[in-house]
Amino acid sequence: MNRIRLFVETGKKKTIVGAVDWPGWCRVGRDEGTAVQTLLDYAPRYAQTLAHTGIPFPTLDLAQLHVIERHDGNATTDFGAPAIILDTDTTPIAPNELARLQAILTACWQNFDQAEQQAAGKELRKGPRGGGRDLDKIVAHVLESERDYLRRLAWKYKKERGISQNEELQQVRQAVLAALQAAANGELPEQGPRGGAIWPPRYFIRRAAWHTLDHVWEIEDRVAA
Numbered sequence: 221m222n223r224i225r226l227f228v229e230t231g232k233k234k235t236i237v238g239a240v241d242w243p244g245w246c247r248v249g250r251d252e253g254t255a256v257q258t259l260l261d262y263a264p265r266y267a268q269t270l271a272h273t274g275i276p277f278p279t280l281d282l283a284q285l286h287v288i289e290r291h292d293g294n295a296t297t298d299f300g301a302p303a304i305i306l307d308t309d310t311t312p313i314a315p316n317e318l319a320r321l322q323a324i325l326t327a328c329w330q331n332f333d334q335a336e337q338q339a340a341g342k343e344l345r346k347g348p349r350g351g352g353r354d355l356d357k358i359v360a361h362v363l364e365s366e367r368d369y370l371r372r373l374a375w376k377y378k379k380e381r382g383i384s385q386n387e388e389l390q391q392v393r394q395a396v397l398a399a400l401q402a403a404a405n406g407e408l409p410e411q412g413p414r415g416g417a418i419w420p421p422r423y424f425i426r427r428a429a430w431h432t433l434d435h436v437w438e439i440e441d442r443v444a445a
Contacts, residue, residue, distance in 0.1 A: 224284045226259075228252055229304050231293030236302050240288065242266065242277070243321060244328050244429030248300045256285065265437060269331045273323050302430055309423040313404045321425045322397055328432040329393055332362065335439040344442040352442060358435055359385060366392045369428050372419040374408050375399035400424065 225240040230252065237255035238246030245266040249255030260280060267277040278284065289306050296303035313321070339355050346352050353361060363385060370377050370392060377395050379388055402408055403421040410418055419427070 222278050222284060223286060224278070224280065225308075226256075226285055226287045227289040227291070227304075227306050227308075228255075228287055229291050229293040229297045229302060231295075231297035233298040234293070234300060236293065236297055236300070238302055238426065238430070240306065240308055243324050243426045244269070244433040246302055246426070246430045262437070266433070269327050269433065269436075270324065272330075273327050275320065275323060302427060305420060305423045309420045309426070311422070313421060315404075318400065318404045318421070321422070322400060325425050325429050325432075326393075326397075328429045328436070331436050332432050335436045339439050339443050342443050344439070355439065358439060359389070362432065362435055363389045363392065365431055366396065366428070369419075369424065369431075370396055370399060373399040373403055373421075373424060374418055375402070396428070 224242075227238055227240055229236040234248050234250065235252050235255045236246060236248050237252065237259050239259070245259065245262070247255055247258040247262055249258050260282075263277075263280050270277050289308065291304040291306070294303050336355065336359060342355075344352060344355060366389065367377065373396075375395060375398070377392065380391065383391065399408070400421050403418075403424070408418060
């Protein structure tokens with residue numbers, strides 16, 4: 221895929237730019253130009269995430285970037301998270317493409333586990349005002365988000381008793397892969413049990429991969445020297 225298809229979400233305070241075909245490669249800026257530049261700056265780190273998947277990531281230049289969708293953002297966009305379901309997110313997923321997208325999502329998860337292991341026992345730098353979660357709270361937050369995301373596929377999940385936080389994270393991830401397969405097969409309802417809209421699997425993968433890598437890069441950047 222030498223042509224990189226991009227989407228742009230423009231909120232009141234922030235703009236998000238991401239790659240449609242590369243879940244997790246998604247960055248934020250104060251406007252479209254800065255968001256695109258930040259996306260390019262993170263390309264080597266994203267490519268490293270895919271290093272062991274066998275999925276080739278292209279060498280980039282600006283001529284390869286093509287915006288195919290622009291959308292007005294919302295409060296979630298201004299918070300810094302990709303919030304808008306794209307037109308392309310509603311298209312069916314062929315089995316080979318689902319396998320590719322699941323492989324990318326799994327690579328993001330593995331990258332998170334590696335970042336956690338490398339940061340274990342180390343102090344994470346605080347922000348300029350002393351803010352920022354510690355490592356255990358980041359892991360807990362990611363687990364809670366994965367559980368919440370799973371509900372967006374109307375998938376029933378029950379935690380096993382007596383398992384650790386990291387063991388549950390692995391359990392939730394397996395449930396996500398099963399739910400995505402069911403969603404791609406058209407086996408899930410259009411609404412959740414409480415009437416909430418179900419996320420299309422393409423958007424689910426984009427959102428989950430973005431969230432995981434966002435915290436991977438946070439951990440890597442905050443590990444004290």
